Amino acid sequence: MSHSIDVSDTHQVFNQPAPLQDYNAYQADEVLQYWVQQFGGHWGDSKLASFGHQIGHELLQAGFQANKHLPEFQPHNRFGQRVDQVDYHPAYHQLMHHAVHNGHCSFAWTENQPGAHVIRGAMAFLHNHADPGSGCPLTMTFASVPAIAVQPDIAAKWLPKILSGHYDGTNKPWYEKQGVTIGMAMTEKQGGSDVRANTTVASAVAQAGPGRLYQLTGHKWFCSAPMCDAFLVLAQVDNKLSCFLLPRWRDDGSKNPIHIQRLKNKLGNRSNASSEIEFRGAHGWLLGEEGRGIATIIQMVALTRYDCMLGSSALMAQAAKEAIWHTSRRSVFGKNLHDQPLMVNVLADLALEAEAALAISLRIAHALDHSDDPQQAALVRSSTAIGKYWICKRAIQQTYEAMECIGGVGYVDENVLSRLYREAPVNAIWEGSGNVQCLDLLRVLQREPDTLQVLLAELQKAKGRHPLFDQKLVVLMAELTEQHNIELRARQLMEQLALLWQAATLLVYGLPIIAEAFIQARLSDIHYHQYGTLPECIDARAIIARAMPKV
Known part of the structure; x- marks a missing residue:
């Protein structure tokens, strides 16, 4: 007797995790909350919670729509008149309105108290979770303020509108x-x-x-x-x-x-x-x-470079969270992916890298909050180049590795990982490629010796806290003293500076478990370049638990 088969039996969907959505992107992010608190942004907690709720709900969907229905260019109207109109999907305007209304472009300038740049930085970080693309005009609008302020009569007309918190996407004067x-x-x-x-x-x-x-x-x-x-x-x-x-x-x-x-x-x-x-x-x-011209516009460029750090930090964090979320709810080879030792190593490594990137990004926000202090202003000038060079490059490999954790479903456009991966290179290229950042840093350090001393003082805050850190700091000092072929060695110096700055920030401001893991993984003499190569002494499961979205 033949057995009839229901066609639906061939397509039962199981062992596929639910997407990370309909959640509060701020309150679910233990790492972001920690660093906002560490750098004086505690008074913006309720604002960020409200902002994060919308990011994790309707704006997450708006991001998918804005990336599906792309901008369209209309050079002329139907009567042949030149209009140079770019039409966006309503979801794009929804994203822009939410960000502008909540102070993405203005909060750091209108709230005259320490922590404003940190809170605004957290908003920029969260907005990227919904849509990195619309972050570009938001960043430029935010960063334009100091450059326009150079000319008081023009600033008097334009700055009130830039700082109004009102978004108007219509094509009119x-x-x-x-x-x-x-x-x-x-x-x-x-x-x-x-x-x-x-x-x-x-x-x-x-x-x-x-x-x-x-x-x-x-x-x-x-x-x-x-x-x-x-x-x-x-x-x-x-x-x-x-x-x-x-x-x-x-x-x-x-x-x-x-x-x-x-x-x-x-x-x-x-x-x-x-x-x-x-x-x-x-x-x-x-x-x-x-x-x-350069002296004027560099004030805008410096802030857009800082936002490249924030944007790439957000890509890295979101990629790590997506990978951790997906693998915690999927089984392979008879076990949950989170129980597979090699996967645990990869996920912890991704989480560690993302936290280190966020830490130095918000450290710059903290310096911007105190830029009336010449030392903090000098730190911004040097460390922005270091952060942009390192974080923006690391984001490319990080987003790919997270996509690999999810597998084939991460490669398709319905999953956010493919968008994160495509997005990652732009921050490394925009506002000066890696070589430009290296040359800019060398120029600053050679022309402003005091700036070098401020940067080294930032690293020396962590001196004596870990022997590996102290050893690598001695090596760096010797490398900086040697001027022969310094331009040829600029990328080597950048990498050393970036790793030591991240380690110092984690040692001084971070949790001991994270600082220890980072130093063991990044500063040891045996240092691997692929993710998933953490040494056995690291508590990888604790790092994953910290990064897991609290949904």
């Missing part, structure tokens, strides 16, 4: 909006990071000088978030590189001739539009003196 967003455009085809090679030119419309109107002609190879209300750009004024603020609309209500040539098709960062643009006599205000 800036002066008709309660709130605005700011972008930047520096890169040109022939120069890349060498902005002094820029060929865009500017000349005064009438009277020359700071705050005056100029017209710009030229081409920019990359302009991220082209629907921002204004852009900080660099242009030559009689071969003097200068900084300008260019609005998308002129004061008379006409469209400023900032022409979008195309949107870039990118590996990641898909919810965010990145464009190639031309200025055809576009009007913009000079910020500061002619010839002081």
Whole structure:
């Protein structure tokens, strides 16, 4: 007698974990809460809890929608008029509204008390869990404040709108909006990071000088978030590189001739539009003196580099959490994945790396909260380059390794891991690649000897707390003293500095179990480069338990 088989019997879904969703992304993150508290952000706990609730619920879904329905470029309207319009899915505007309304761009500037940068940093970290792409215009808007403040008359008009906490994604003049967003455009085809090679030119419309109107002609190879209300750009004024603020609309209500040539098709960062643009006599205000363009815009660049650290730290943390969550609810070869010793080693290693990245990122936030102290300001100048170089590179391998923990289902677009992996390289490339960070650090340390002493003093806070740390610090001091071929050795120095700074931060501010594990894994003479190579002495299960989302 034949046995009939129900077709549905062939597709019973089991041993597949539920997705990490519908949770409070802040309250579920023990590690983030710890470092916010350590660096003085305790007074923002309720705000971050509210922010994290929305991130883990509706905004998580908005992130998937914004990355599925990509920005679309409309160069002309149906009547043939040039409009240079980029249309976004409503989910993108939902993400932007939530972040701006809650102070992603403004909180650090409007809350005049220590811990504001730390709390704002935690918001940026959490927003990345929903969607890293929309973090780009948010970062630029946040970072534009010091550069625009260089020119008081322009700042008086623009800063109230930047700091308003109001998001308006419509395509209309800036002066008709309660709130605005700011972008930047520096890169040109022939120069890349060498902005002094820029060929865009500017000349005064009438009277020359700071705050005056100029017209710009030229081409920019990359302009991220082209629907921002204004852009900080660099242009030559009689071969003097200068900084300008260019609005998308002129004061008379006409469209400023900032022409979008195309949107870039990118590996990641898909919810965010990145464009190639031309200025055809576009009007913009000079910020500061002619010839002081780099000095002006570097204030914005320094903060966007810091946000690259935060963004990559968020990618690493989210990747580790996704891997830990998935494997805790999946069985293979007759055992739960969390009971497989090799998987335990990999997961703990991922969690350890993510915590070290977050620790130094929020250490910089803490320094920004005290930037009126010359030593803290000097620490920001040196350590941002170190952090951006190291964390942004580590994020690429980290997100891949977490994807491998999940397996094939992690490789498909329905899973967030594929997005994290595609996203990871952009922070390493944007705002100066690894070599640029190395050269910038060498330049600072050679021109500002006191800055080097501040950086070393930060490391020496941990001196005497662990013999391995002390040994490696002695080696580093000798390497820094030796100037022969220092540029050739710059990446070696960067790696040493990064590992020792992370170790010092964990020793001084972190939990002993995490500091000890990091030092044993990263500073020992036998140091492996692949994840999952922690020595036996480390309590890997305790590290995993700390990183496990508390859902």
